[in-house]
Amino acid sequence: MTLAAEPATGPTVPVPAPGVGTAAGASATAVLRRQRLRESAARTYARSFPIVPVRANGMTVEGADGRRYLDCLSGAGTLALGHNHPVVLAAIRRTLDSGAPLHLLDLATAEKDDFTTALFESLPPAFADGARVHFCGPAGTDAVEAALKLMQTATGRSGALAFTGAYHGMTAGSLALTGNVAVKEPLPGGGEVVRLPYPYGYRCPFGVGGDAGAELSATYVERLLDDPSGGVVPPAAMVLEVVQGEGGVVPAPDDWLRAMRRITAERGIPLIVDEVQTGVGRTGAMWAVEHSGIVPDAMVLSKAIGGSLPLAVVVYREEYDGWRPGAHTGTFRGNTLAMAAGAATLRYVAANGLAERASEVGGRIVERLRALAGELPAIGEVRGRGLMIGVELVDPAAEPDACGARPAAPELAVRVREACLARGLIVELGGRHDAVLRLLPPLTMTDEQAAAVLDRLADAVAAASAGVGAGTGTAAGSAGAGTAGAGAA
Numbered sequence: 001m002t003l004a005a006e007p008a009t010g011p012t013v014p015v016p017a018p019g020v021g022t023a024a025g026a027s028a029t030a031v032l033r034r035q036r037l038r039e040s041a042a043r044t045y046a047r048s049f050p051i052v053p054v055r056a057n058g059m060t061v062e063g064a065d066g067r068r069y070l071d072c073l074s075g076a077g078t079l080a081l082g083h084n085h086p087v088v089l090a091a092i093r094r095t096l097d098s099g100a101p102l103h104l105l106d107l108a109t110a111e112k113d114d115f116t117t118a119l120f121e122s123l124p125p126a127f128a129d130g131a132r133v134h135f136c137g138p139a140g141t142d143a144v145e146a147a148l149k150l151m152q153t154a155t156g157r158s159g160a161l162a163f164t165g166a167y168h169g170m171t172a173g174s175l176a177l178t179g180n181v182a183v184k185e186p187l188p189g190g191g192e193v194v195r196l197p198y199p200y201g202y203r204c205p206f207g208v209g210g211d212a213g214a215e216l217s218a219t220y221v222e223r224l225l226d227d228p229s230g231g232v233v234p235p236a237a238m239v240l241e242v243v244q245g246e247g248g249v250v251p252a253p254d255d256w257l258r259a260m261r262r263i264t265a266e267r268g269i270p271l272i273v274d275e276v277q278t279g280v281g282r283t284g285a286m287w288a289v290e291h292s293g294i295v296p297d298a299m300v301l302s303k304a305i306g307g308s309l310p311l312a313v314v315v316y317r318e319e320y321d322g323w324r325p326g327a328h329t330g331t332f333r334g335n336t337l338a339m340a341a342g343a344a345t346l347r348y349v350a351a352n353g354l355a356e357r358a359s360e361v362g363g364r365i366v367e368r369l370r371a372l373a374g375e376l377p378a379i380g381e382v383r384g385r386g387l388m389i390g391v392e393l394v395d396p397a398a399e400p401d402a403c404g405a406r407p408a409a410p411e412l413a414v415r416v417r418e419a420c421l422a423r424g425l426i427v428e429l430g431g432r433h434d435a436v437l438r439l440l441p442p443l444t445m446t447d448e449q450a451a452a453v454l455d456r457l458a459d460a461v462a463a464a465s466a467g468v469g470a471g472t473g474t475a476a477g478s479a480g481a482g483t484a485g486a487g488a489a
Contacts, residue, residue, distance in 0.1 A: 028052040028064035045073075048417060049426060056083030059442055059449050061426065070453055072427045072441045077245065077277040077388070080304040080345055080354070082442030088307045091344035092337055104334040106135060115339035118346045119305065122286050123315065126295045130318045137330035138310030138338070140276035140302030141169025144239070146328045147298045147314045148173050151237040151270045153327065154320040159192035161221075161238040161269070165200060165247030165432065168239060168274055168300075177239050179247065194232050196221050198240075200250050202381045202392065202405050203432065209403040211253065218259035225267060237270045237297075242288035245277040248431030249383060249390025249438055254292035261294040270297040270320065276312075277388070280304035281349045281443050284359030284386030291385070307341025354443040358386040361450055365389060365439070368454050376458070378465040380406055389439040392431060393461075408435035412464060419460035425453060 031052045039046070052064040059082050061069045074082070081088060100111060112135075120128045134150070136143040152158055162168070162177040169175065176193045197205040199214035206216045224230045240260065244250040264271045273296040278288035282304070285291055289299070297320060302312035310332070349355060366382055366389060373379035380394035393413045394406035413435045420427050420437075430438045441453065 031064070045428070048428060049421060051421075058082040058085070059445055067424070069421070069424050069426050070441075070449060070456070072425060072439045072453060074440045074442050075308065076303070076428075077282060077440045078303040078306075079308050080280045080282070080349060080443050081307070082444050083308075085345075085348075085444070087344050087348045088341045091307065091340040092309075095337055095340040100336055102336050103332075104336070105331065106329075106333050109334070109336060109339075111336045111339045111343075112334070115343040118343040119301075119313070119315070122280075122346050122350060123299075124287060124290055124295065127289075127299070127315070127317075131315050132318045132321045133313050133315045134323075134328065135333040136312045136314060136328070138302075138306070138312055138332050138335055139169070140274075140300060140312050141171045141174040142330065143276070143300045143302055143312040143314045144168045144174040144177065144272075144274060145171055147272045147300050147316070148177075148237060148239070149328055150298065150314065150316060150320055150323065151272065154322050155234075155236045155268075155270065157234055157236040159194065159233055159235040161196055161232075161235050162193050163196050163198035163240055163244075164205060165198045165244045165250060166239070166241060167244065167246035168241075192233070192235075194224075194235065196224075198244065198247070198250065199252055199256050200248075202383070202403065204403050207402050211255075214253045214256040218256055218263070221260070222263050225263065225269075234267075235269060237272050238264050239272045239274060241274045241278065242291070243278050243283055243385050243388055245388065245438070246430050248392065248436040249388060251283075251383060251385045257289075257292040257294050261292075261296070272296065272298045272300060274300045276300055276302045277440075280346065281355035281358050282386055282388050282440070284355055284362060286350065286355050288385070304345065305342045306335070306338035307343075307345035309335060309338035309341050311335055311338035311342055349443065355386070358443050361445060361447070362386040362389060365450055365454065369457075372454075372458050372461075376461050376465060378409065378412060378461060380408075384439075387439070387441055387443060387445065390431065391437040391439070391457075391461075393435050393437065396465075408433035410435045413437065415464035416460050419464045420456060423456040423460055425456040425460070427457070 032050055035046060053061045054064045055062040059070055061071045061083065095111060116133060134146055136146045148160060160177060164179050166177055166179040168177040197217045197220060199217045201209050201213055204213035206213050208216065225232055238260065242252055242257065261271060273289055275287055279301050289296060298314055298316035300314050305311055362384065366384060369382040369391060373382060377396035378393050380392045382391050384390050393409045393416065395409045396406065398407045400406050410433045413429050416437060417427060417429055427437050427439060430436050
């Protein structure tokens with residue numbers, strides 16, 4: 001299959017050639033070996049992508065051995081503008097050159113004030129009006145913890161409602177909300193969390209699929225909460241994702257989200273929406289809640305809001321602001337560089353219509369992938385919103401269930417990921433059985449890059465399905481092929 005070239009503004013990411021090796025490649029091998037010896041067994045992405053990146057620009061990453069890759073991981077959705085975007089670099093350099101303090105705990109700075117202004121300007125007006133923001137430790141999991149503590153303080157309750165397939169972080173409270181059993185099993189306790197069925201049409205928890213499954217989910221939630229013998233003590237909050245990311249890129253229907261907002265509002269249960277991965281234009285709107293029009297009581301934000309640097313906040317309705325000073329604190333809440341980079345990112349996304357662009361390009365990619373599913377039966381379902389796209393891989397020889405879904409194929413998914421890497425494409429896995437290819441390219445992705453991603457992905461799925469494995473070779477471009485990076489802005 002012929003691969004489309006990258007845009008003329010940057011170098012071509014060529015079809016990998018076998019046997020390419022350099023002194024730099026040998027050095028990269030040593031770095032990877034030392035990483036295996038020195039770092040913990042919990043490392044993840046390093047296992048999937050045995051490369052040593054040395055340069056990156058836009059959507060292109062170059063390894064120490066000169067091989068180049070199109071990056072559809074984007075720091076798990078952190079890089080809204082891709083790697084080293086000029087606007088982000090200019091904001092960082094300007095801040096460094098100004099002599100501004102880089103660390104000031106939660107003291108007021110011009111950079112923090114500017115970031116807060118840009119953030120509130122980007123939020124849905126009905127939510128931003130009268131809202132408060134709390135700067136957390138620099139990871140989304142700490143913002144989830146803060147949101148939970150905030151609502152526990154406000155309501156005097158301790159429990160929470162969360163959903164199957166959820167992912168909210170790896171610290172204690174966030175992990176209790178997370179659905180993945182494998183990461184929870186070794187740990188004592190699980191918190192007072194009631195697990196509710198998330199509407200997952202392809203693998204419907206009620207065995208009916210489609211809109212009917214979402215309606216059953218909403219009915220189940222409402223009746224469970226109203227049942228005096230249902231076993232659910234009134235909770236401090238409901239926590240949900242508009243599109244489950246780690247859960248396999250599963251978008252919630254807008255009507256279901258509106259039902260959750262109604263159900264929680266009628267029962268005095270605060271609604272926390274986790275927008276850590278869906279925010280800043282990723283789903284085709286600046287914030288994913290805008291698709292349904294719901295107004296939550298709190299939003300948890302991280303990843304892209306820091307412009308590629310660590311930053312996390314919780315924004316909430318001011319009537320919940322009942323904390324005492326120091327109720328949720330942390331050393332690294334005053335990341336000046338991240339605030340400058342984040343403000344620049346938020347304004348660039350808004351000024352250049354990148355959310356709308358994500359909707360347009362993402363829609364075309366999904367359409368092409370769904371057409372491809374007709375040719376490659378290993379593709380069970382293609383779904384997503386904007387540039388948050390999932391391709392669920394299945395065993396085409398197995399019998400489908402009552403909803404038409406065949407068993408997940410995690411081994412095939414691993415082979416496809418390896419075949420993609422061999423073809424110069426970085427994609428990661430997720431979903432209930434790690435059988436979903438997740439595409440999270442930067443919002444600055446060009447049409448030419450989108451075409452190249454599609455071609456490489458199709459070729460990788462076809463090769464892996466045929467049992468070819470990684471295909472021809474493991475290189476993703478020769479060491480001397482052009483300059484590093486491909487600007488996408």
